[in-house]
Amino acid sequence: MTAARPHPERRRRHTLYFLEFAARQRPVHLDTEVDMTRVQRHRAAAGEAGQRYSVVAYLLHATGRVLDRHPEANAVLAPGWPGLRAPRTVRFGGVTAKLALDRSVDGERTVLSALLPGLESADLPAIQARIDRYRDPAAADLPEFRGVRMLGRLPVPLGRLAFAAALRDPRRRPGVLGTVAVSSLGHRPVDGFHASGGTAVTLNAGQVLDRPVARDGEVVVAPVMRLGLTFDHRVIDGALAADVLADLKQALEGFGDGADPAGPATDRTVAARTA
Template sequence: MSGATAHGSHTVIERRRRHTLFFLEWANGQRPVHLDTDIDMTRILEHREAARADGLRYSYVTYLLHAAGRALARHPEANAVMAPGWPSAWRAPRIVRFRSVTAKLALDRPVDGQRVVLSALVPRLERASLREIQEQVDRYRGQEAADLPEFKGVRMLGRLPLPLGRAAFGAALRDARKRPGVFGTVSVSSLGQGAVDGFHSAGGTAVTLCAGRIAQRPVVRADGTIEAAPVMRLGLTFDHRVVDGAAAAALLTDLHDTMEAFDDGSGGHVPAAHTRGADRDHGAGRGLAGSPR
C-alpha cells in the first residue's frame, strides 16, 4: 500500500517485514562494537573441492557455522546474552550463559513474491558435523522455506495488528533462558554472493558474525613471499554489555585460526598444501573476483 505526497511517495511497511521492524526496535538496546579479520580460505576451498569429488556439496557458510560452534564452545563467555530488564534503577544487570551453541542464520527468502529476511536456527553447533550442518542449511534454503513450521511465528507476527505483534515479539524474548530456542546464541549472516567485501550488523546476540565474499587477494607467506590466495573478510560485532574487547578479539582470533587450519574431524587425508595454512599473514589487496556461496 503506498501513497503520493507533494515531496515524493511513501510506502507502508509490508506485514511480511514486520518481524524485522520488531527486531530492530528490540535490538536498539545493544552496545555494538565491530571487529574484522581476513581469512585465507585455501584449505577450506580444497576440502570443498575434494568433497565435491565424493558427491558432497558444502556451502561456505556451513564451514563458518562449523568453526563458530567449536570456537564459541572454547569461549563460553561470548555464548551469552544480557537478560531483559536492564538498565533499571532497581535491578542489577544479569548475563545468562548457554551450554550449547545455536546459530541464528539470516536468510534472504521470497515470501509471497517479496524478499524478506528470515532467521533460521541451527542448533548444537559445538558438536554437529559438517554434513549435519549442511543438511540444515539446505532445508532452510529450499524454495518453500518460508512455509516451514519453524517460521510459523514469523507468519503470525505479520497477521497480527501492529501493537499485538510488537507485544508478542517482546513476550517471546522475555525469558532469557529460553532465548536459544527462539533467537539462537550467535547470529550469522553472509552477503558474499554479491560484490560485498565486508560488513557489520548487530544480530541481537552477544556475537554476530558477518561474512563477505571470497576474492583473490595478495597474502604474505611465512617466508616473506607474496602470492594470490582466496580470502574472505569476516566481521565480528559484539555487544559490549556482555563481552569485553579482549575476549571478543580472542574469539575472532580463534575463528580465524580454526578456519585457516580447517579440520572436519573425520581424520581424512589432508593435501600437502594444507600444512602452510595456519601461519599465514594477510597483506592488503583488492579482490579480483567474487565466489559463489
C-alpha cells in the same frame, strides 16, 4: 479474481520489531581477513566426491567449536528491573546459530532467520544438511517460521507485545534468537559488512576473493574472506571479542589439521547458567 496479496509492510513487521529490540545493544565492530585456502581445497575435494559444502557451513562449524571454548561470549544480557533487580549475564551451554536467509514470502523478498542448534558438536555434513533444508523456494512455509507469519498478521501493538513476550525469559533466547548470529553476503560482490543480530556476537562473512597474501616470506595469491564480528559491549569486552575472532580465523585457516578450534568440542550441559 486474483486474491489481494498482503501489503509488503506486513511481511517486514518481524524485522521491524527485531530492530527495535536490537537498538538497545551497544555494538562494537571488529574484522579480519581469513585465508580460505584449506577450506576451498576441502570444498573442491568434497565436490569431486559428490558432496557440496557451502562456505557458511564451514563458518558455522568453526563458530560452534570456538564459542564452546569461549562460553562468556555465548551469552545474553538479562536487563533486570530498575530498582529491583540488576542486569545479569546469562550464559548458554549449547551453541545455537541464528542464520539470516534471503527468502521470498508471498512473492516479496524478506529476511528470515533459521535456528541451527547443537553447533558445538555437529559435524560438517549435519550442518550442511540443516542449511539445505532452507534452500527450497517454499522454505518460508516451514513450521519453524509460523511465528514470523503470525507477527505479520497481528495488529502492530499486539505484534510488539508478542515479540517482547517471546524474549522476556532469557533462558528461552536460544529457541528464539539463537546464541550467536551469522550472516553472509558472500554470494554478492560484497567484501565486508557489519550487522548486529541481537546476540552477544554476530558474525558477518563477505565474498571469498583471490588476493595477494604473504606466506613463508613470499607474496602469493590466495582465496581470502573478510570476516566481521560485531559484539554487544554490554555482555563482553573487546579483548574477549578479539580472542573469538582470532580463534575463528585460526579454525578456518587451519581447517582439517586436527589441532585447531575446529576439532572435537568438549561436552557441556545444555542448560543455561547464570554468571
